[in-house]
Amino acid sequence: MFRRREPVPFDSLAEADRFRSNVTPPPPERSSLREMAGRWLPGLTIVAALVGSLVVGMPALSLEHSPRTQQSQASQGR
Secondary structure (H helix, E strand, O other): OOOOOOOOOOHHHHHHHHOOOOOOOOOOOOOOHHHHHHHHHHHHHHHHHHHHHHHHHHHHHOOOOHHHHHHHHHHHHO
16 A cells, blocks of 8 residues: 655654664763762761661660669669
């Protein structure tokens, strides 16, 4: 069958999708140590804050209330 080609309003965009260049882009520059540290530091800070809050908060979350039992024993001894 014969296919009739009609004009498309954005024909240049359709051609741009099909176009392949034979020029390779330059390789990306390697990140410096300072840039890599700048990317990792905020994440490590957040992780350290979460771990620190868990370490500090674990005694409050435990079911053992040893300081209270010592106080009640001291008050019974009087």
